[in-house]
Amino acid sequence: MKHTVRILAVLAMVTAAAAVVSSRVPAHAVQGVESGYWWQGQPSGAPLPPPPNVPVNGMWISGSAAQPVADAAVRLQLDGDETAPVLTARVKNEVPPAQVTSAANAGQIDVLACRTTAAWRPAQAGAWSARPQYDCADAVHATASPDGTTVSFDLSGVVSGSAVDVALVPGPGAAVLPNSPVPGAPATPQPGGFDLTLQPVTADQVRTSPGGTSGAANGGVSTAAPATGALPSPAYATSPSGLGPVGIPASNFNYAATAVQPSSGTAASSAPSVAPGSLVPQARGIAASNIADNKGYRALAAILLGAMLGWAFRQAVPGRRHRRTIYDGPAPTPPAAHVASPTATAAKA
Incomplete structure (x- = not known):
């Protein structure tokens, strides 16, 4: 038994x-991620180094719909059964943008994820003329976390086949930043706008759902596409196809914190913050990662x-009995049981 x-x-x-x-x-992350950002102050050929406050392989979105300073883009490769991707990017921890952490501006950051309309190559502080072209007809609005450490995009509505290819650009409803006057200078009125630097995007920051489950069920994040009335105007919805000379921001374009001068609050302009003679081109790696089917568990x-x-x-299987060989010697003899003789028994009686 x-x-x-x-x-x-x-x-x-x-x-x-x-x-x-x-x-x-189960699939929890996408198969590949590529990202980059493009800066208005970068001429063709990219002779200027990336702004020092932007993390290596990170992203920078800055300005407003009318006066963009920096755009970013993300490309995701999905597996066959991965749907409803939700990107949760980490805000740079060292110098968080003021409009994310300020209580007056909480929830008012307006970054749009718009479909790209042409091929693009990842770049760090890429030339403004080479930035991705996009169409914001079905744009997705970003949602900032209450503590301002992350921003999330529900990209389930902009999936094309097995890929997501979007540009991250300033939206028309960005928060109005407080004044940050230069000591000794009169205060300059602040236009609508924001400045956001993000840590490098990796595949583990993108969550997917099998079978087309909405992104809201995947981490509780829901950023549905805005209503028709909330979409950008036609003049902004599609980026210009023919890029001519790019001007610098207006003189009163001043953010509370920028990627170029985060502490002083000076404008993020085309002029470099160091002497031109000390500028040395720098090669930056491309933020890309691949996650194959995880075979470690198997x-x-x-x-x-x-x-x-x-x-x-x-x-379950009983062990085999040990067979004695001719070299083992005689088997030990068990002690014989003691049996009392009849004579001894009679004598005791």
Whole structure:
């Protein structure tokens, strides 16, 4: 009976382990990510180094719909069963933008994720003339977390086939920043706008759902496309196809914190913050990562399966008796039981 129970236990463990090994790990992150940003102050050929306050391989979105200073773009590659991607990007921790952390401007950051209309190559502080072209007809608005550490995009409405290709640009409803006057100078009125630097986007920051589940069910983030009345005007909805000379921001274009001068509050303009003679072109890596089907779980399950099978086999199958050889000598003789003789018994009686 005990032998039968052990065999049944072995079969149950084998079945459970086989199910673990053969099961596919659920998709939680996309297969690949590419990103970049383009700066209005960067001429063609990219001779200027990236602004120092933008993280390496990070992103920068700055300005307003009427006066953009920096645009960014993200490209996601989805697996066959990955749907409803939600991107949650981390705001740069060292110098968070004032409009994200300020209580007066909480929830008013307006970054749009718009479909790109032409191919683009990832770049860091790329030339403004090479920035991605886009169409904001079905734009997705960003949602900032209450503590201002992340911004999220529900990109389920802008998926094209097995990819998401969007430009991140300033929206028309950006928060109005407080004045940040230069000491000794009169205060300059602030237009609507914002300045946002993001940490490098990686594949683990994008969550997907199987079977077309909405992004709101995947982390509680929901940023549905705005209503028709909230969409940008036709003059802004599509970026210009023919890029002519790009002007610098107006003289009163002054943000509370910029990627070029975060502490002093000076304008993010085309003029570099260091002497032109000290500018040295710098090569930056492209923010890209690939996540293949995670086979680590399967390998671990296979190892555990082998260990369990070995243990169960030793428990279920009785060990073989040791066969003695001619070199083992005679087997030990068990002690004989003592039997009292009849004479001794009679004497005691």
